[in-house]
Amino acid sequence: xxxxxxxxxxxxxxxxxxxxxxxxxxxxxxxxxxxxxxxxxxxxxxxxxxxxxxxxxxxxxxxxxxxxxxxxxxxxxxxxxxxxxxxxxxxxxxxxxxxxxxxxxxxxxxxxxxxxxxxxxxxxxxxxxxxxxxxxxxxxxxxxxxxxxxxxxxxxxxxxxxxxxxxxxxxxxxxxxxxxxxxxxxxxxxxxxxxxxxxxxxxxxxxxxxxxxxxxxxxxxxxxxxxxxxxxxxxxxxxxxxxxxxxxxxxxxxxxxx
Amino acid sequence: xxxxxxxxxxxxxxxxxxxxxxxxxxxxxxxxxxxxxxxxxxxxxxxxxxxxxxxxxxxxxxxxxxxxxxxxxxxxxxxxxxxxxxxxxxxxxxxxxxxxxxxxxxxxxxxxxxxxxxxxxxxxxxxxxxxxxxxxxxxxxxxxxxxxxxxxxxxxxxxxxxxxxxxxxxxxxxxxxxxxxxxxxxxxxxxxxxxxxxxxxxxxxxxxxxxxxxxxxxxxxxxxxxxxxxxxxxxxxxxxxxxxxxxxxxxxxxxxxxxxxxxxxxxxxxxxxxxxxxxxxxxxxxxxxxxxxxxxxxxxxxxxxxxxxxxxxxxxxxxxxxxxxxxxxxxxxxxxxxxxx
Amino acid sequence: xxxxxxxxxxxxxxxxxxxxxxxxxxxxxxxxxxxxxxxxxxxxxxxxxxxxxxxxxxxxxxxxxxxxxxxxxxxxxxxxxxxxxxxxxxxxxxxxxxxxxxxxxxxxxxxxxxxxxxxxxxxxxxxxxxxxxxxxxxxxxxxxxxxxxxxxxxxxxxxxxxxxxxxxxxxxxxxxxxxxxxxxxxxxxxxxxxxxxxxxxxxxxxxxxxxxxxxxxxxxxxxxxxxxxxxxxxxxxxxxxxxxxxxxxxxxxxxxxxxxxxxxxxxxxxxxxxxxxxxxxxxxxxxxxxx
Numbered sequence: 001x002x003x004x005x006x007x008x009x010x011x012x013x014x015x016x017x018x019x020x021x022x023x024x025x026x027x028x029x030x031x032x033x034x035x036x037x038x039x040x041x042x043x044x045x046x047x048x049x050x051x052x053x054x055x056x057x058x059x060x061x062x063x064x065x066x067x068x069x070x071x072x073x074x075x076x077x078x079x080x081x082x083x084x085x086x087x088x089x090x091x092x093x094x095x096x097x098x099x100x101x102x103x104x105x106x107x108x109x110x111x112x113x114x115x116x117x118x119x120x121x122x123x124x125x126x127x128x129x130x131x132x133x134x135x136x137x138x139x140x141x142x143x144x145x146x147x148x149x150x151x152x153x154x155x156x157x158x159x160x161x162x163x164x165x166x167x168x169x170x171x172x173x174x175x176x177x178x179x180x181x182x183x184x185x186x187x188x189x190x191x192x193x194x195x196x197x198x199x200x201x202x203x204x205x206x207x208x209x210x211x212x213x214x215x216x217x218x219x220x221x222x223x224x225x226x227x228x229x230x231x232x233x234x235x236x237x238x239x240x241x242x243x244x245x246x247x248x249x250x251x252x253x254x255x256x257x258x
Numbered sequence: 259x260x261x262x263x264x265x266x267x268x269x270x271x272x273x274x275x276x277x278x279x280x281x282x283x284x285x286x287x288x289x290x291x292x293x294x295x296x297x298x299x300x301x302x303x304x305x306x307x308x309x310x311x312x313x314x315x316x317x318x319x320x321x322x323x324x325x326x327x328x329x330x331x332x333x334x335x336x337x338x339x340x341x342x343x344x345x346x347x348x349x350x351x352x353x354x355x356x357x358x359x360x361x362x363x364x365x366x367x368x369x370x371x372x373x374x375x376x377x378x379x380x381x382x383x384x385x386x387x388x389x390x391x392x393x394x395x396x397x398x399x400x401x402x403x404x405x406x407x408x409x410x411x412x413x414x415x416x417x418x419x420x421x422x423x424x425x426x427x428x429x430x431x432x433x434x435x436x437x438x439x440x441x442x443x444x445x446x447x448x449x450x451x452x453x454x455x456x457x458x459x460x461x462x463x464x465x466x467x468x469x470x471x472x473x474x475x476x477x478x479x480x481x482x483x484x485x486x487x488x489x490x491x492x493x494x495x496x497x498x499x500x501x502x503x504x505x506x507x508x509x510x511x512x513x514x515x516x517x518x519x520x521x522x523x524x525x526x527x528x529x530x531x532x533x534x535x536x537x538x539x540x541x542x543x544x545x546x547x548x549x550x551x552x553x554x555x556x557x558x559x560x561x562x563x564x565x566x567x568x569x570x571x572x573x574x575x576x577x578x579x580x581x582x583x584x585x586x587x588x589x590x591x592x593x594x595x596x597x598x599x
Numbered sequence: 600x601x602x603x604x605x606x607x608x609x610x611x612x613x614x615x616x617x618x619x620x621x622x623x624x625x626x627x628x629x630x631x632x633x634x635x636x637x638x639x640x641x642x643x644x645x646x647x648x649x650x651x652x653x654x655x656x657x658x659x660x661x662x663x664x665x666x667x668x669x670x671x672x673x674x675x676x677x678x679x680x681x682x683x684x685x686x687x688x689x690x691x692x693x694x695x696x697x698x699x700x701x702x703x704x705x706x707x708x709x710x711x712x713x714x715x716x717x718x719x720x721x722x723x724x725x726x727x728x729x730x731x732x733x734x735x736x737x738x739x740x741x742x743x744x745x746x747x748x749x750x751x752x753x754x755x756x757x758x759x760x761x762x763x764x765x766x767x768x769x770x771x772x773x774x775x776x777x778x779x780x781x782x783x784x785x786x787x788x789x790x791x792x793x794x795x796x797x798x799x800x801x802x803x804x805x806x807x808x809x810x811x812x813x814x815x816x817x818x819x820x821x822x823x824x825x826x827x828x829x830x831x832x833x834x835x836x837x838x839x840x841x842x843x844x845x846x847x848x849x850x851x852x853x854x855x856x857x858x859x860x861x862x863x864x865x866x867x868x869x870x871x872x873x874x875x876x877x878x879x880x881x882x883x884x885x886x887x888x889x890x
Contacts, residue, residue: 002699002784002787003699003700003701004692004695004696004699004700008692008695008696009696011692011693011696012692012693012696012707015689015692015693015768016693016707016710016711019710019711019714019765019768020710020713021729022722022725022726022728022729022765023714023717023721023725025725025728025729025735026721026725029728074625077621078621078622078625079622081619081621081622082618082619082622082623084618085614085616085617085618086619088615089611089612089614089618090611091611091612097619103630104626104630106822106870106871106874107826107867107870108822108823108825108826108843108866108867109828110826110828110843110846110847110863110866111634111637111826111846111863111864111866111867112630112633114637114850114859114860114863115630115633115637115863116629116633117850118633118636118637118640118856118860119629119632119633119636134629135629137625137629138625138626138629138630139630141622141625141626142626195716198718199717199718199719199720199721201718201719201720201829202828202829206850216718216720219720219721219724220720223727223833231724232728235718235721235724235725238717238718239717239718239721242716242717242718243713243716243717246717250709315792316791316792317788317791336791337788337791337792338791338792338793338795338796338800339794340792342792343792343793344792346785346788347785348783348785350785350786350789351789352786352789352790352804353808354807354808363790363793363795363803364794367793367795367799368794413789413793414792414793417793417794423792
């Protein structure tokens with residue numbers, strides 16, 4: 001494509017700066033001794049060290065990580081299987097199924113959250129980390145499936161057929177040929193699921209119940225009570241965790257396409 | 259080489275240079291194209307022919323030199339202000355417009371009445387032998403390669419440009435279609451009187467269609483001349499080899515010469531060599547069957563000669579086999595000395 | 600074992616369903632079923648202490664025609680539409696610039712995508728942090744003596760709009776970029792060689808061919824905006840209520856589960872309607888696939 005006119009490039013630069021400004025301010029403020037963004041009172045890690053004193057924050061962090069890991073594992077397995085089933089086999093209703101797979105992605109989070117609350121209430125299930133995990137698996141299956149499916153479309157069955165021709169049975173073919181091929185896509189899907197689970201607020205909000213809390217939930221209640229720099233510190237940590245996950249996913253993608 | 263001192267050439271390149279970063283794409287290229295001429299720029303990929311054409315069209319700016327169109331400098335003009343039209347290698351038909359709208363594209367900007375635009379579109383399509391009634395409303399996606407090519411041509415010709423640029427437009431077509439289109443392009447050039455500047459890597463194509471050919475290699479023009487000139491009297495070994503099969507070797511006089519395979523004959527050793535012919539002795543190393551002709555690869559000392567076997571050789575019961583000792587003979591007049599190396 | 604494997608190998612369908620089963624069952628149980636139950640609730644009587652009582656009634660849906668709730672619906676549609684429009688106006692030039700950026704493409708794209716991948720809550724909070732009375736914007740304006748006292752930036756429709764645009768802009772940039780990237784540069788050159796000036800070339804070639812990207816991007820912005828909950832909650836306060844907030848209220852303090860379910864259902868119906876319209880009518884405007 002052509003080089004854009006100067007004013008378009010300028011507008012883009014401004015937009016990109018504005019896009020990162022709020023986050024940059026947030027991160028900077030987490031190291032600012034002053035509570036006010038305009039005044040820089042000196043670099044400090046106080047706000048971070050205070051986090052370590054807060055048992056509730058550490059607890060919430062631990063909960064977020066556990067939920068994210070467990071739900072990512074399950075969602076990745078289920079989602080990958082679905083993607084494999086869709087990509088490699090033709091069956092009546094495949095198109096419809098594929099379309100329906102997008103439903104959880106398109107449905108507003110609040111609807112998903114509320115409906116799960118209703119389900120658990122009707123079934124008399126106590127809300128807690130378990131229900132949170134169940135919910136996270138539910139919405140992540142579609143994401144993983146869609147990501148892996150996109151990767152699978154490129155690959156034909158040639159490699160599998162070659163393997164079988166050389167004598168490999170179905171399980172061997174799967175583990176030694178199919179899996180290595182789809183692994184980058186699966187990892188990308190898993191990273192996506194992890195990020196979405198770790199960051200999730202809305203759905204978690206409705207299925208968490210009283211006893212359990214994840215990091216986003218905790219941040220929310222802190223924000224409701226009033227802004228304070230500790231929140232900036234937690235936010236920076238959350239940003240760091242998710243950014244690392246995304247960087248890994250990006251690296252994988254670059255490495256694959258080169 | 260200009261056609262005549264009095265006539266302004268339709269296109270004139272004067273010492274035009276272009277580089278991309280470290281690479282020199284076009285190095286001091288100069289040539290004239292006369293009005294109404296079918297002028298081909300021939301060369302292999304990377305020689306700079308496409309860059310030359312794009313500079314003429316206005317998509318690249320020359321780093322040095324001048325480009326004149328009908329005597330006026332155009333190097334400062336953007337593409338949309340240059341009175342020429344281009345047919346792209348990929349046809350570049352607008353996928354979101356119908357065939358008729360594609361052809362009308364350049365006209366619509368000129369604010370002509372609708373009726374006139376439609377009429378000119380119709381005649382342009384008829385000119386390239388596409389039925390406007392059938393093809394007008396179709397989308398480019400529904401057309402075959404050959405049909406798309408014609409639409410691209412119609413779209414450019416409808417503007418009645420004084421100069422038409424063509425960037426290897428026939429490359430994607432199969433051989434038979436290509437030959438048909440070559441004939442049609444040639445006919446259009448004569449009918450319309452439009453100057454054609456045609457870029458190709460296919461030497462057969464260039465020879466068949468052009469009034470004059472410019473052979474380009476490594477950013478420079480090696481030779482400009484009529485098809486006969488560049489084929490029969492190539493200036494360099496490169497031109498000789500590019501235009502067709504060539505035997506390049508040192509003649510007895512010490513000069514490097516080129517003799518075309520079809521100008522050589524094979525004789526049995528011991529048979530009399532007709533008067534006046536030059537000859538060398540050798541051995542047949544391979545026979546190549548090409549359908550309409552056969553070539554014999556003859557090893558003469560360190561060099562391999564390629565000799566076209568003519569029917570009389572075969573009819574006379576002379577069947578050549580690999581390993582046969584032979585004499586290769588040719589008329590001295592057919593040995594064309596090369597300049598330079 | 601061998602026999603089972605061979606049988607499986609021969610029955611493609613069974614294998615397919617075997618692969619699909621675990622995920623599908625989970626989705627049926629924890630996505631489809633809940634929505635169905637919620638649908639049932641929406642047509643039931645309101646329970647005394649929250650929850651529902653048996654009894655079929657469409658009263659909850661009828662309540663929606665109250666001007667108060669219609670206004671909420673209207674505001675939701677309006678904010679979502681405005682957000683989409685702003686994202687187009689801001690996002691298209693950005694996508695255009697990135698598509699023409701040569702070797703900086705990937706880096707720039709990464710810069711656009713990065714914020715989007717980080718926590719939505721954190722980003723919304725970041726806007727809060729910026730717009731509050733003692734936040735950076737007000738402090739800067741005060742310091743420059745442009746204003747005498749802090750502007751109320753938070754808890755306004757503008758703040759919600761800013762939050763939504765900020766949150767969903769990458770969703771517009773990516774699809775538009777994708778369709779611009781696929782544009783054959785020869786098409787623009789052909790237009791130019793036929794006499795079209797740059798503006799004309801953009802309007803008659805580039806823009807129409809990037810329409811699929813625009814449509815996709817608009818879809819990806821409009822739909823989540825409709826269901827926005829966090830943004831109006833944190834940035835809009837009690838005054839900028841959108842459907843999402845309404846639903847949450849009914850399941851919280853409002854204790855009106857049927858009404859909340861009905862509102863939720865209406866939201867979902869709205870979303871599905873938009874998807875349908877975009878994909879079926881919009882698909883007509885899109886060029887068909889080549890070959």
